[in-house]
Amino acid sequence: MSLKDVNWGPLLTPSKPLSTNENGFISSERQELALQRLSQFNMARAEAWRYTSLKRIVQLKLMSDAQQTEPNWQLSFNEEAIKASSASMLLNSKLRIISLSELAKQNRDQLAEQAFVWIEQQFAQDETMHDLHSLHYRDGLVVIVEAGQDAGELCINMKREKSQVSAQSAIANTLQIDSRNIWFYLAEDAALKVIESFETEQGLQNHTQLSLTSMYLSKNSKLDYVRSQEQSRGNEQTSLHLGRVAATVYAEANLSLTSLNLGSDLCRLELDISLEESQARADLSGLYLGSSDVLLDQHLTLKHKAPSCRSSQSFKGALGAKSRGVFTGRVIVSQGAFDTVAEQNNPNLLLSESAKAVTRPQLEIYNDDVECSHGATVGQLDEDALFYLRARGLDEAAALRALTSAFVGEIRETLPKQNLKRALDSSLKQSLGLELELNEAEEWIDWELISANI
Amino acid sequence: MLEIKDLHVSVAGGTEIIKGLNLSIPAGEVHAIMGPNGSGKSTLSYVLAGHEGYEVTQGSITYMGQDLLAMDASERAQSGVFLAFQYPVEIPGVQNGYFLRSIVNAQRVSQGEPELNPVEFMKKVKEVLKLVKLEPNMLKRSVNEGFSGGEKKRNEVLQMALLAPKLCVLDETDSGLDIDALRIVGHGVDALKGPERSFLVITHYQRLLDHVVPDKVHVLQGGRIIHSGDKNLALELEERGYEWLIEGQS
Ligand SMILES: Nc1ncnc2c1ncn2[C@@H]1O[C@H](COP(=O)(O)OP(=O)(O)OP(=O)(O)O)[C@@H](O)[C@H]1O
Ligand SMILES: [Mg+2]
Numbered sequence: 104m105s106l107k108d109v110n111w112g113p114l115l116t117p118s119k120p121l122s123t124n125e126n127g128f129i130s131s132e133r134q135e136l137a138l139q140r141l142s143q144f145n146m147a148r149a150e151a152w153r154y155t156s157l158k159r160i161v162q163l164k165l166m167s168d169a170q171q172t173e174p175n176w177q178l179s180f181n182e183e184a185i186k187a188s189s190a191s192m193l194l195n196s197k198l199r200i201i202s203l204s205e206l207a208k209q210n211r212d213q214l215a216e217q218a219f220v221w222i223e224q225q226f227a228q229d230e231t232m233h234d235l236h237s238l239h240y241r242d243g244l245v246v247i248v249e250a251g252q253d254a255g256e257l258c259i260n261m262k263r264e265k266s267q268v269s270a271q272s273a274i275a276n277t278l279q280i281d282s283r284n285i286w287f288y289l290a291e292d293a294a295l296k297v298i299e300s301f302e303t304e305q306g307l308q309n310h311t312q313l314s315l316t317s318m319y320l321s322k323n324s325k326l327d328y329v330r331s332q333e334q335s336r337g338n339e340q341t342s343l344h345l346g347r348v349a350a351t352v353y354a355e356a357n358l359s360l361t362s363l364n365l366g367s368d369l370c371r372l373e374l375d376i377s378l379e380e381s382q383a384r385a386d387l388s389g390l391y392l393g394s395s396d397v398l399l400d401q402h403l404t405l406k407h408k409a410p411s412c413r414s415s416q417s418f419k420g421a422l423g424a425k426s427r428g429v430f431t432g433r434v435i436v437s438q439g440a441f442d443t444v445a446e447q448n449n450p451n452l453l454l455s456e457s458a459k460a461v462t463r464p465q466l467e468i469y470n471d472d473v474e475c476s477h478g479a480t481v482g483q484l485d486e487d488a489l490f491y492l493r494a495r496g497l498d499e500a501a502a503l504r505a506l507t508s509a510f511v512g513e514i515r516e517t518l519p520k521q522n523l524k525r526a527l528d529s530s531l532k533q534s535l536g537l538e539l540e541l542n543e544a545e546e547w548i549d550w551e552l553i554s555a556n557i
Numbered sequence: 558m559l560e561i562k563d564l565h566v567s568v569a570g571g572t573e574i575i576k577g578l579n580l581s582i583p584a585g586e587v588h589a590i591m592g593p594n595g596s597g598k599s600t601l602s603y604v605l606a607g608h609e610g611y612e613v614t615q616g617s618i619t620y621m622g623q624d625l626l627a628m629d630a631s632e633r634a635q636s637g638v639f640l641a642f643q644y645p646v647e648i649p650g651v652q653n654g655y656f657l658r659s660i661v662n663a664q665r666v667s668q669g670e671p672e673l674n675p676v677e678f679m680k681k682v683k684e685v686l687k688l689v690k691l692e693p694n695m696l697k698r699s700v701n702e703g704f705s706g707g708e709k710k711r712n713e714v715l716q717m718a719l720l721a722p723k724l725c726v727l728d729e730t731d732s733g734l735d736i737d738a739l740r741i742v743g744h745g746v747d748a749l750k751g752p753e754r755s756f757l758v759i760t761h762y763q764r765l766l767d768h769v770v771p772d773k774v775h776v777l778q779g780g781r782i783i784h785s786g787d788k789n790l791a792l793e794l795e796e797r798g799y800e801w802l803i804e805g806q807s
Contacts, residue, residue: 485646485648487646488646488647488648490608490609490630490646491642491645491646491648492648492656492660493607493629493630493631493634494606494607494608494630494631494633494634494640494642495634495656495660495663495716495720496631496634496635496660496663496664496667496720497631497659497660497663498631498663499629499631501659501663502631505648505651505656505659506648506650506651508650508651509648509649509650509651509699510650512650513650
């Protein structure tokens with residue numbers, strides 16, 4: 104099946120992907136079909152979806168086209184805001200951003216053609232994406248980085264505010280869906296930094312985020328990708344996040360991915376990374392924070408298909424109240440993938456007696472020349488460390504804070520932006536009741552520098 | 558300063574380890590406790606510091622006229638009880654410098670004093686670093702993580718000097734130290750001696766006591782103090798071991 108064969112409704116009709124609600128919504132019949140497919144899809148993948156039920160979505164009523172509104176999109180490129188209206192096509196010598204529908208229509212040069220062919224293939228192959236997309240398809244955003252160019256940093260934020268939700272959506276069980284799909288195509292030797300984030304205003308309910316992010320890393324290209332997801336949680340348990348990130352990494356290319364899941368009633372994140380050619384590298388890290396009775400399901404598949412590739416995964420869960428965290432880390436090393444080094448690490452911190460963590464490393468290794476390490480732990484804070492801190496005069500709350508801060512600190516330090524750190528801090532405070540020990544003014548204290556100046 | 562009467566301690570819900578211990582340490586005095594492995598020395602130190610893993614089943618501990626057992630670990634620390642751990646705990650991810658400032662400030666706040674900012678703190682810590690001969694880059698590392706045995710012990714003395722406690726309990730702070738480090742730690746402790754400060758020094762060897770001369774030496778065996786004497790007792794024990802005392806007991 105190719106892109107052209109799919110009846111995507113208004114997908115390939117002219118649309119303004121990031122600005123208005125004029126086009127791009129699928130018809131109600133189409134939505135019915137999507138729901139049907141989704142419920143079947145759930146059952147069809149019983150193992151992969153063992154911990155996440157999509158029942159809630161299936162039971163909800165979708166809004167009609169007229170009821171749907173667009174969330175706020177914010178794009179910035181190297182700190183400069185891109186206006187939504189111009190976002191359908193932004194071109195400079197290093198980078199272009201174009202809507203998928205535009206890309207489908209326009210006369211494509213060689214690079215754009217390569218990107219388009221790749222997207223078509225993805226549509227044809229990726230069933231999960233297909234199914235999720237049928238629920239609520241919006242035009243895609245294609246980001247292409249020219250060969251040999253270091254394009255800088257692109258920030259893409261999608262925020263849903265309460266005031267944007269139409270009056271009808273207040274009716275119980277009507278679901279507001281925000282969806283987006285983004286395609287990153289890096290040509291050879293290209294480099295890009297991306298920060299993709301999802302937010303909702305506090306108190307918003309009946310809200311679903313659907314997100315598909317696909318990445319193509321040509322030979323010797325480099326993509327630093329940070330993904331931050333945060334949703335206000337409702338008492339009806341209807342804030343849902345279904346995300347999928349798929350990356351194909353070619354020879355000597357380098358993918359670094361950081362994921363923050365800071366809140367949802369239900370969050371399912373799929374990561375599907377494929378190291379296609381020799382010396383490709385993927386470093387993946389993540390943090391998921393659970394409070395009340397949320398479910399956070401991280402489902403990772405990493406394929407080593409070629410020799411001398413490197414991968415690391417470090418995903419941490421901090422789970423409070425009755426929350427549940429699931430991490431499935433599937434590493435598949437093919438027969439021909441000699442000299443493979445793959446590390447996996449999934450420590451989970453349980454901050455309450457009723458919190459649960461499930462950790463499922465799945466290593467499928469089909470050759471001998473492989474160095475695979477994996478470590479998974481589920482536990483409370485270290486009692487000895489707590490006592491040590493208290494024996495130095497920190498009260499219990501401060502000692503807990505210090506140790507939890509230490510647990511999340513490692514990933515916090517790698518976050519490239521202050522606002523991401525702030526989002527993490529406020530989320531820790533709100534969902535786990537923990538105020539981080541490090542506050543902003545202090546976090547970069549350089550003891551040597553201070554000491555040299557005294 | 559410290560008055561322990563008929564103390565009985567069990568591992569929470571289990572065997573009794575300390576079985577009727579009496580000890581009195583007046584302000585300004587240094588008392589040493591020696592005794593064979595497993596006799597209950599560290600248990601005593603944990604009980605003084607407020608470890609919840611041990612249960613006091615009988616007896617009392619009075620510290621500066623207050624009921625010590627009624628306070629939790631952090632209250633005890635804030636009111637001037639300090640334990641230098643036999644095995645200092647590694648805390649990955651908590652920066653040592655940050656930790657030290659937090660504990661100093663926690664103490665200041667509990668005494669109604671303003672917190673120190675990083676620069677003020679750094680001035681204070683620099684002196685103390687010199688006292689125990691630790692490099693400032695030890696502040697950048699995680700608390701005790703990857704510290705050598707001797708560095709851990711010096712980091713304990715560093716904390717003790719920063720907090721200026723009233724009752725210092727040193728649990729084998731001298732073990733694992735090389736000869737120079739022993740002198741450094743010995744001087745460090747000796748420098749803290751004063752009329753308002755008491756020490757309980759747990760050790761297996763006489764050598765620390767050359768630097769920190771004890772007023773009294775006690776022998777702990779089987780959860781009880783079976784013998785007490787002056788500083789010469791330590792020398793005698795070094796020569797004769799514990800057997801002659803233990804035999805006299807039974
Ligand atoms: N949490 C515990 N659970 C079980 N037994 C314990 C516990 N803590 C201490 N003990 C036991 O109590 C006894 C005294 O231990 P303690 O550590 O106080 O000895 P110590 O005098 O400090 O010995 P050392 O000289 O070797 O440091 C030992 O037999 C020890 O195994
Ligand atoms: Mg001991």
